[in-house]
Amino acid sequence: MKPLASILKNFxxxxxxxxxxDYSKYITLDLSVKNQNLTASKSGNSxxxxxxxxxxxxxxxxxxxxxGYIERRTLYQRSSIFKSDLISERNIHIGVDFWIKAETPVxxxxxxxxxxxxxxxxxxxxxxxxxxxxxxxxEKFYTLYGHLSLESIEGISVGDFLxxxxxxxxxxxxxxNGDYAPHLHFQIIxxxxxxxxxxxxxxxxxxxxxxxxxxxxxxxxxKIT
Numbered sequence: 765m766k767p768l769a770s771i772l773k774n775f776x777x778x779x780x781x782x783x784x785x786d787y788s789k790y791i792t793l794d795l796s797v798k799n800q801n802l803t804a805s806k807s808g809n810s811x812x813x814x815x816x817x818x819x820x821x822x823x824x825x826x827x828x829x830x831x832g833y834i835e836r837r838t839l840y841q842r843s844s845i846f847k848s849d850l851i852s853e854r855n856i857h858i859g860v861d862f863w864i865k866a867e868t869p870v871x872x873x874x875x876x877x878x879x880x881x882x883x884x885x886x887x888x889x890x891x892x893x894x895x896x897x898x899x900x901x902x903e904k905f906y907t908l909y910g911h912l913s914l915e916s917i918e919g920i921s922v923g924d925f926l927x928x929x930x931x932x933x934x935x936x937x938x939x940x941n942g943d944y945a946p947h948l949h950f951q952i953i954x955x956x957x958x959x960x961x962x963x964x965x966x967x968x969x970x971x972x973x974x975x976x977x978x979x980x981x982x983x984x985x986x987k988i989t
Contacts, residue, residue, distance in 0.1 A: 775985060778873040778929075789826050789828060797838055830988065836857075856967050857966055858964070859952075862947055870948055876926055878896060879922065883917060895907070911941035950986075952984075
């Protein structure tokens with residue numbers, strides 16, 4: 765059986781947000797600890813952070829800012845979900861983020877069915893989240909779509925089938941998405957385990973090797989760069 769990474773690499777490119785936006789209007793965004801322009805105070809306030817994203821897109825004549833796979837970030841320090849006396853600090857992002865305005869259409873990356881969905885309420889969490897289940901060449905795996913609108917998880921059911929490229933959700937705003945600037949968190953997951961409508965999108969240094977193996981680079985499928 766082929767490794768999942770090899771299957772995805774040879775699969776036709778997929779888009780997961782508004783298909784009318786050409787990849788030429790995408791620009792990479794560095795949210796790592798190396799970004800000196802993004803202060804902890806700015807990234808910790810959703811309104812300031814959204815203003816930062818809008819300004820960045822305008823300056824670069826772009827419509828979508830993306831990136832973040834295996835990126836070490838400081839923006840999670842505001843939430844006890846990622847750091848407390850009981851857990852190791854989680855600050856390495858293991859999906860790809862697409863920073864764009866709220867209400868932007870979200871598309872299914874591949875043919876699949878709804879595995880689970882949930883509103884993950886809490887500062888720094890996903891907010892409304894949908895996980896799809898896929899099977900290619902006898903390989904079962906999952907894609908996660910986080911920070912959606914509340915409407916995205918209304919009127920849907922586990923097992924609903926979606927075609928590749930089908931519009932099935934919208935990006936949420938800061939009031940529902942964990943208090944972030946609007947964006948989509950997209951992640952590929954080999955084995956979702958017992959998780960339901962949720963799966964870690966940020967990991968600690970000690971767990972990084974596991975998550976690199978279980979959550980391959982989404983760009984293998986998206987082929988943006």
